[in-house]
Amino acid sequence: MKRLGRRHPVLLGALVIAGAVTLAFLVNLGIVLFNDMREPDRPVEGWMTPRYLIRVYDLQPDDLARVLDVVPGSLPGVPLKRIARERGLPLPDLIVAIEALRAQVEP
Numbered sequence: 001m002k003r004l005g006r007r008h009p010v011l012l013g014a015l016v017i018a019g020a021v022t023l024a025f026l027v028n029l030g031i032v033l034f035n036d037m038r039e040p041d042r043p044v045e046g047w048m049t050p051r052y053l054i055r056v057y058d059l060q061p062d063d064l065a066r067v068l069d070v071v072p073g074s075l076p077g078v079p080l081k082r083i084a085r086e087r088g089l090p091l092p093d094l095i096v097a098i099e100a101l102r103a104q105v106e107p
Contacts, residue, residue, distance in 0.1 A: 027045050042093045044102070046081035067097045 005012045044053065050068065053059055065072035068083055077085060080098075084091040 044098045046091050047079050049077050049079055051076040059101060059105055063101055067101050
């Protein structure tokens with residue numbers, strides 16, 4: 001490594017940076033894979049997507065689509081804050097409507 005560092009310092013620097021980025025990616029992947037994503041007690045937040053809401057809170061896609069005023073399955077990866085902004089709705093009002101839907105689903 002010392003010889004490589006003396007002969008090609010930029011290459012060694014790029015290799016170190018690539019290794020650090022790879023390590024960070026793998027740590028993040030491990031956290032996501034081994035962390036339980038189901039948090040039914042967590043309140044609805046603006047970063048959540050319809051797909052996340054359906055999976056975590058066991059909401060019916062058709063019911064959530066009706067609350068969001070969208071075609072079912074049309075916005076699976078779009079966060080609620082963007083949906084609210086595009087619809088001209090205050091995010092808190094949209095969250096209240098989703099929480100009301102959650103209350104109907106919970107036993």
